[in-house]
Amino acid sequence: QKEVEQNSGPLSVPEGAIASLNCTYSDRVSQSFFWYRQYSGKSPELIMSIYSNGDKEDGRFTAQLNKASQYVSLLIRDSQPSDSATYLCAFIQWNMLTFGGGTRLMVKP
Amino acid sequence: ETGVTQSPTHLIKTRGQQVTLRCSSQSGHNTVSWYQQALGQGPQFIFQYYREEENGRGNFPPRFSGLQFPNYSSELNVNALELDDSALYLCASSLGGRWSDEQYFGPGTRLTVT
Numbered sequence: 001q002k003e004v005e006q007n008s009g010p011l012s013v014p015e016g017a018i019a020s021l022n023c024t025y026s027d028r029v030s031q032s033f034f035w036y037r038q039y040s041g042k043s044p045e046l047i048m049s050i051y052s053n054g055d056k057e058d059g060r061f062t063a064q065l066n067k068a069s070q071y072v073s074l075l076i077r078d079s080q081p082s083d084s085a086t087y088l089c090a091f092i093q094w095n096m097l098t099f100g101g102g103t104r105l106m107v108k109p
Numbered sequence: 110e111t112g113v114t115q116s117p118t119h120l121i122k123t124r125g126q127q128v129t130l131r132c133s134s135q136s137g138h139n140t141v142s143w144y145q146q147a148l149g150q151g152p153q154f155i156f157q158y159y160r161e162e163e164n165g166r167g168n169f170p171p172r173f174s175g176l177q178f179p180n181y182s183s184e185l186n187v188n189a190l191e192l193d194d195s196a197l198y199l200c201a202s203s204l205g206g207r208w209s210d211e212q213y214f215g216p217g218t219r220l221t222v223t
Contacts, residue, residue: 098154
């Protein structure tokens with residue numbers, strides 16, 4: 001079992017729709033979770049961090065954490081073509097930041 | 110822009126050579142982490158430096174080494190380069206040496222080994 005599981009995609013959504021990105025992780029002890037956005041040829045950019053069960057909202061982005069189910073998600077409301085990128089989830093495991101392989105999101109005008 | 114800088118932007122080396130990559134952390138950050146990202150994969154943790162000491166290491170061989178300077182800038186050295194070392198090398202800075210701290214990435218160095 002991989003430490004972090006993400007659907008590689010591509011996930012295609014129409015402009016203005018809600019994009020839902022999901023991530024499952026293997027370490028029950030982890031307390032810190034992060035979502036990064038990476039445009040093609042660029043470095044990852046931190047979007048959200050979440051440490052507690054429940055929802056955390058920042059603008060059009062909402063991160064959801066369910067530690068019992070070992071599941072974290074990212075919702076993007078009113079998706080825009082500029083949101084087209086690869087989204088990486090990451091969590092702290094054994095004192096290091098462990099990344100998933102990323103989900104490629106395509107927002108079509 | 111995160112304020113984290115890396116040099117050089119691109120580098121081409123031959124198998125067996127050695128390479129040094131450099132990173133300047135964001136102002137106020139005393140922790141630097143290094144990652145290797147192969148094409149189509151997520152970043153893989155190499156090691157972290159906190160106040161000039163190694164603060165954790167991933168599953169990379171000893172030919173990957175590093176150091177951190179008193180101004181918190183950092184270097185990644187790779188000896189005896191192999192073809193599989195071709196990747197994007199990323200450094201990330203964070204505030205205080207805690208693993209829960211948010212990490213902010215620099216633009217990366219694209220290394221090609223031929």
